[in-house]
Amino acid sequence: MDRPAQIKFPIPEEELVYSGHTACPGCGAALAMKYVLKGLGPRTIIVIPPSCMGTIAAGFPFSSLKIPVLRIPFESTAISASGIRAALDVMGKEDIHVLAWAGDGGTFDIGLQALSGSAERNDNIIYVCYDNEGYMNTGIQRSSSTPAGAWTTTTPAPFVKDTPKKDIVRIMAAHNIPYIATASIGYPADLIRKVKKAKEIGGTRFILIFSPCPTGWRYSPEMTIRLAKLGTETGIFPLYEIENGEKYTLSSKRSEKPLRDYFALQGRFRNLTKENLQQFEERVEKEREYLKRLAG
Amino acid sequence: MNVAMGQKPFVAITYETTESNKTGSWRFLKPLYQDKQSPCSAGCPAGEDIGMIEMLARQGLFKEAWETILRENPLPGVCGRVCFHPCESVCNRKDFDSPIAVHALERFLADAAVGAALTTKWERLPQKNQRxxxxxxxxxxxxxxxxxxxxxxxxxxxxxxxxxxxxxxxxxxxxxxxxxxxxxxxxxxxxxxxxxxxxxxxxxxxxxxxxxxxxxxxxxxxxxHGAPLGIAGETPESVKDGLDFLRRARQGERPLCDGFSVVIGGGNTAVDVARTITRFGGNAAILYRRRREDMPAFGDEIAMALEEGVELEELVAPSAIEYHNGRLRLLLRKMKIKGQDKDGRGRIVFDGKKTVKKVIDHVFAATGATxxxxxxxxxxxxxxxxxxxxxxxxxxxxxxxxxxxxxxxxxxxxxxxxxxxxxxxxxxxxxxxxxxxxxxxxxxxACVVGDGPALSMEAYLGGPRGGRSSHLVQYGEINTDYFQNETRVTQPRLAVEDRSCSFNEIELPITAESALREAGRCFNCGLCDECDNCYVFCPDAAVIRSGNMENRHINYDYCKGCGVCAVECPRYALIMGGEGL
CATH class of the missing domain: 3.50.50.60 (FAD/NAD(P)-binding domain)
Structure with missing residues (x-):
C-alpha cells in the first residue's frame, strides 16, 4: 500500500540539530532549539552565551547545530548579535538571520541591559529566550524567572522563592519593538508559526519559549511535553503575541485545567502551601484578565 | 583546525559534530514500537481489526478498509446492519465523548464496495486435497x-x-x-x-x-425450529411459530395476521414478528414476562417498534389458551420482579394470583428456537x-x-x-x-484477539496482525491531548409514517463525508497511524522516519530513553521497555 511520505505534523522537515548532543534526557531546551531552527532555516547564525544551550550546542570540539554558532560572554548576547548583524549588512548578506539565544538567567538577569539596548535601537535580530525558570546549567540556582514557591538550590526548602516571576514580556513590550511572542514546546506548530512570522518582520524580535527542565524542576523526563502543555492549559504560561508594543493577540489555547495538575508533577513545588496556591491562582486570573483586556 | 594563527585572534573552533557522541549509552529504558489490541476488536465475536479498518477509512482507503473487514468477516453488509455491535459498548472513546459508530462505518464500507463493484484478488493458500x-x-x-x-x-x-x-x-x-x-x-x-x-x-x-x-x-x-410455549390448550393452530411467520413473509406470502395479534417473547424475533404484523396492516402487542430493560432485543428496535404502533406489555406470562367465539382467549399471569438474576436482569416471580384475560385473533410464539x-x-x-x-x-x-x-x-x-x-x-x-x-x-x-475468545484469521495465516502484543489498550493509556470532542454520526432513518407501511430498509446510508469524519474520531487504540508525534517530540532527533512503518525506527545510538515519545504517542503504540528487551 502506497502511503504519502510527507510529515503529517504541519512543521518543516529539515532537521538542523544533530543527535548526540549532551542535553539531559527529556530536555525542553533542546526541543525549543529544534523547532526554532526548523522555522528559521539554515541561513541563520546563532549567538549563545553561557547556558545549558551553550553546552548542548557547542561544547568544544563538538557542535550539535548545523548552522554557525558563536559562543559569547554571559551579558553580551544581544549586543553580539547586533554586531554580527551590522557586519553581515556591511557584507551585503542581508538574507542571513541572526539569532540571539539565551536562557532565562542570561535574559531576565545578566543579559538584560544588552537586550534592552538592542531593543531600544531596534537592531535587526531575533532574540529567543528559552525559559526554564532558573540557572539550570550551573546547578539549579534561582533566577528572576523562577516562580514564587519553587525550590532551587539557592532557595532551599523551607525558604523557597517568595517573589513572583519577573514579567519579561511586559519589559520588552515597553520597548515597543515590532514583534514579541510567547510560545511553548508543547505546541510546536504554534511555536514554528511564530518563528516564521518573526522571520518576515525586521527590527528586534523577542520570543519567550516555555521549556520545562526535568533536572531542575524535579520531574520524570517523559513528562516534558505534558508539563509544557499543562503550563499553558492552566494559564501559568499564556501564549500570545504583541506587535509594535500594542497589538495583543492571544493564541487560542484552553486554560481551564486546575493549577494543581501542573504543580503536582514537579518536585520543586513540593513545599507549596495553600496560601501559595491561592496567590498563584489570583495572579494567573489577574494576568488572564489583563491580557484579555489588552487583546480587546 | 584551519585557523591561520597570527592573522586572526585565537578562537576555539569546533571541528566535529556531536554525532560522534553515542548518547544511547545513557539509556536504561528503551522505547519500542509495539502495536497492541483494541477493545473493540476483542469485543467483536468475529475479531475484526476495527482500529485498522477505521484508520484506513479515515485515510480514504475505503477498498483497503473493506478488504481488512473481509479478512475476518465475509458478511460486512449484513453485520453493518443486523449485528448487535458489542464493539461499540467497549469502545474506549465512550469515556471521552461517545463510542465510534462502528456498525454504521462497516455498513458504509460494505455498501461502497458493492456500489463501486469492487472485487479483490485474495491470496489463498494452495488447494488442498480434502473436500x-x-x-x-x-x-x-x-x-x-x-x-x-x-x-x-x-x-x-x-x-x-x-x-x-x-x-x-x-x-x-x-x-x-x-x-x-x-x-x-x-x-x-x-x-x-x-x-x-x-x-x-x-x-x-x-x-x-x-x-x-x-x-x-x-x-x-x-x-x-420455534419452541412451543408449553401452555394449556396450545396447538400449532392456536399458537403459531414466530419464526415460521417470518419465513413465510420473506417467501413473499402474506401470512394471516388480521385483527389483533399478540407475540410472546422479548428477543429480536418477537419484535420482528410484531413489526411485520403492523406492516401487513394488523395490530400487534408484544407480551414479555420481564420488563422492557430486560428484553434481549436491541433497544433501538424496541423503540422503533413502539413508534410504529406496536404495544408492549411487561411482566405477563401466558398460562392457557382457548377458543372463544371464533377468537382466542389468552390467560396471562401477572409477574413481578424480585431481586436479580446472575445476568443482571430482574428475577421474576408470580405476582400472587393476579391474572388477566385477553381476547385476541392470533398468538405467535417467539420465545426461542431449537x-x-x-x-x-x-x-x-x-x-x-x-x-x-x-x-x-x-x-x-x-x-x-x-x-x-x-x-x-x-x-x-x-x-x-x-x-x-x-x-x-x-x-x-x-x-x-x-x-x-x-x-x-x-x-x-496463538490467534486469539486480545483476551478472546475472538480469533483472527489474519493472524492464523501469519499476517502482520499476529505480531501484535496481546495487551488490550485501556482508555487511560490513550493520550487524549491529541483528540477533540466531536459528535458521533447519527444514522439517518426513514420517518415513522414512511416505514410502518412498507418493508423498505429503515436505516439510511451515511455519506462518505460523515464516514470519513466518523472514522477520524477513532482512537485506533494500540495502532501506529504514523502521526509523527514521536518524531516531532524527540529532543534527540533520534526518531527516523521515512514514509512507511517498515522504515520508521528509533536510532538507539542516540536515544537517551527519556520516554517523551511514549507519553506523547496518542494511541499507545509505543512503549518503554527494559534495556534487555
Missing part, C-alpha cells in the same frame, strides 16, 4: 465456506431451502436486511468457488453418505469429541470428522457469533488436517 461438505447456508455455514476457501479447501454447501442465507434470508425482515445486500455477499462467497446446492435437505441417511464421500462435514443448520432434528445437536463430551468455544469436533472411526457449529454450539445465538463459529471451525479443521489433533488448541490460542 468439505457444509450443511446449512446460514451465517455459520457461509463463514465456514469462506474461510475454508481461504485456506485452500474446496467445499460444497447443502441448503434445504431454495436460497442461501439461513436466518438472514428467512428470519430477518427485509426492512432490517434488504435481500440485495445478502445476495451480493453470498455471490462473493460463491466467487471463491464454493458450490451452493440449494433445495438439498440433508437427512440422516444422506448425512452418513456425506461422511463417506467428503473429508469432513460441517453441521451448521441452526436453531430454526434444532429441527435431534441428531443436529453435538454429542456430549466423550472420547473422540473435542469442544471449543464456538464449535465441537467429532472424530470417530467409520466416518469423516464432523464439526458442529453456529447456533448448535454457540451459547449466544447471533450472526456475529455464527461467523465466529465458522471461522473457528475452519481453523480447527485445517490444523487437524495439516498438523494433527494435538496442535489445535495451541494454534487457536
Amino acid at each position: 468439505i461438505a457444509v450443511i446449512g447456508a446460514g451465517p455459520a455455514g457461509l463463514s465456514m465456506a469462506w474461510f475454508l476457501s481461504m485456506l485452500g479447501y474446496p467445499c460444497d454447501i447443502f441448503e434445504a431451502l431454495p436460497e442461501a442465507g439461513g436466518i438472514l434470508r428467512w428470519g430477518i425482515p427485509e426492512y432490517r436486511l434488504p435481500l440485495a445486500v445478502l445476495q451480493s455477499e453470498i455471490a462473493r462467497i460463491e466467487q471463491l468457488g464454493v458450490r451452493m446446492r440449494t433445495n438439498n435437505a440433508v437427512v440422516s441417511e444422506t448425512f452418513d453418505e456425506l461422511r463417506r464421500s467428503y473429508s469432513a462435514v460441517f453441521l451448521g443448520c441452526g436453531h430454526a 434444532a429441527a432434528e435431534p441428531w443436529y445437536s453435538p454429542p456430549l463430551a466423550q472420547r473422540g469429541v473435542m469442544g471449543f468455544s464456538h464449535c465441537v469436533l467429532l472424530l470417530e472411526a467409520g466416518g469423516a470428522p464432523v464439526i458442529y457449529g453456529g447456533d448448535l454450539t454457540n451459547e449466544a445465538k447471533n450472526v456475529a457469533q455464527a461467523i465466529a463459529s465458522g471461522k473457528q471451525a475452519a481453523m480447527v479443521l485445517d490444523t487437524y488436517f495439516e498438523r494433527g489433533i494435538d496442535e489445535i488448541k495451541s494454534r487457536l490460542e
